[in-house]
Amino acid sequence: MRQVRPADWLTRGWLEAAPPTLIFHAREKLAVTLARGGFRLLAALAAHAETSGWGVEIVPYSRETADLALAQGGHLHVFLEDRPAYAPNAFHAVPGYLRGYWYFDEIGTRNNSSHRLRRFDARLVAEKFAQNFHARLAEQFVAENFSKFQQLARGSSPVPQGCLALFAQDFLTPRWHKHYLTVPELIETAVAARGNRPLCIKPHPNNSPVELDWIARHHAPEQGVWVTDASIHDLLSACDCVLTVTSAVGFEAFLHRKPVVLAGQTDFAQNAITLTDPAKLPEAIAAAMAQDWPHEKFLAWFLRQNCIEDHPRALPIVLDRIRAKGFRLGPDAGFY
Numbered sequence: 001m002r003q004v005r006p007a008d009w010l011t012r013g014w015l016e017a018a019p020p021t022l023i024f025h026a027r028e029k030l031a032v033t034l035a036r037g038g039f040r041l042l043a044a045l046a047a048h049a050e051t052s053g054w055g056v057e058i059v060p061y062s063r064e065t066a067d068l069a070l071a072q073g074g075h076l077h078v079f080l081e082d083r084p085a086y087a088p089n090a091f092h093a094v095p096g097y098l099r100g101y102w103y104f105d106e107i108g109t110r111n112n113s114s115h116r117l118r119r120f121d122a123r124l125v126a127e128k129f130a131q132n133f134h135a136r137l138a139e140q141f142v143a144e145n146f147s148k149f150q151q152l153a154r155g156s157s158p159v160p161q162g163c164l165a166l167f168a169q170d171f172l173t174p175r176w177h178k179h180y181l182t183v184p185e186l187i188e189t190a191v192a193a194r195g196n197r198p199l200c201i202k203p204h205p206n207n208s209p210v211e212l213d214w215i216a217r218h219h220a221p222e223q224g225v226w227v228t229d230a231s232i233h234d235l236l237s238a239c240d241c242v243l244t245v246t247s248a249v250g251f252e253a254f255l256h257r258k259p260v261v262l263a264g265q266t267d268f269a270q271n272a273i274t275l276t277d278p279a280k281l282p283e284a285i286a287a288a289m290a291q292d293w294p295h296e297k298f299l300a301w302f303l304r305q306n307c308i309e310d311h312p313r314a315l316p317i318v319l320d321r322i323r324a325k326g327f328r329l330g331p332d333a334g335f336y
Contacts, residue, residue, distance in 0.1 A: 084108030
C-alpha cells in the first residue's frame, strides 16, 4: 500500500529539488483507494512510472497545492478532481459516467473535459462493433439494475408508460459546472409543458431535506405528475423522453436508446438536445423525440475513443497521451 502524504507535505522547495515524480492529487476517499491500488489503471501507471525510475507520490488535493504544483512547472501531476486547469504537466482523472471507464484528460473532467469539444461522426464508428458493445453494457448495467447509486428492485414502484422522466440533482449549480436552468426551473417548466404525457420526477440521493420536500409537493397523480423513487432503469425503460440538467442519468439513458433533453453544459451533448430557454421546452422535447439518435455508436465512441478503460491493458493509451505532452515514462525509440 502506498503512503498518502500529509496535507502540508508538498512545498515549493520539495518540487524544485525532487527528481522527476508522478504526483497524484486526490481528496481523502479517492486517495485512500488509490493508495491501496483500488484503481487498476492508475495503479498500472504508478507501477510503470516507478519501473522507469520516476518517483510516485499521493498528496491530498487542495486548490493551494494544485496552484503551487502547476506554477512550479515540473514533474507530472494527475488531479483526481473536477476543477479544470490546463498546464503542460497536468492531467485530470476521475471515474466516468459508467463504472469501469475513466477520464484521463488534459483540460478537465465531465462537462469541462475536452470530450465536449470533439465532433462525433457516427459514420466513423463500425455499426456491428457498436451494437455488440452496447449489448455488453446493457447486460452489465440494465440487466443488473446497476447505477452509481443503489436502486430499488425493478418493478418495486409502478411507472406509467410513455412518460417524461425528469431526474433531479443539486438545486445549486455545482462548482465548475454550467447550468442554463436550475433544477426547480426545469421541474416547474416540465410540469407546465408536459401536455398529455405523464411526468415522473425522481429526486437525487444527494438532494437535501428541504429540496426533497420541495420536489414532493409536486406529486399530483390526478394531474399526471408523479414523484417517484423507482429504479432509474424502470423509468428509462418506460419513458418516451428524458429531462435533466446535467445528471449522469442522461448518459445512462443512451443504454435504453432514449432521447434526452439537457438543461446544462455536458460533454455528451453531441447525442442530445440542449435547452437554454425554458419557454422552448416543448419544442426541445419534440426535437429530441423526432431524431433517430445513434445511441450505440455514440456510447462506443465516447467510452472507447475518449474515456479510458479502468484496466492495465489501457495503459498504452495513457502513455500515448502523456508522451504527446512531452513526457516519456520509460524508454522509447525517440519518436512516435
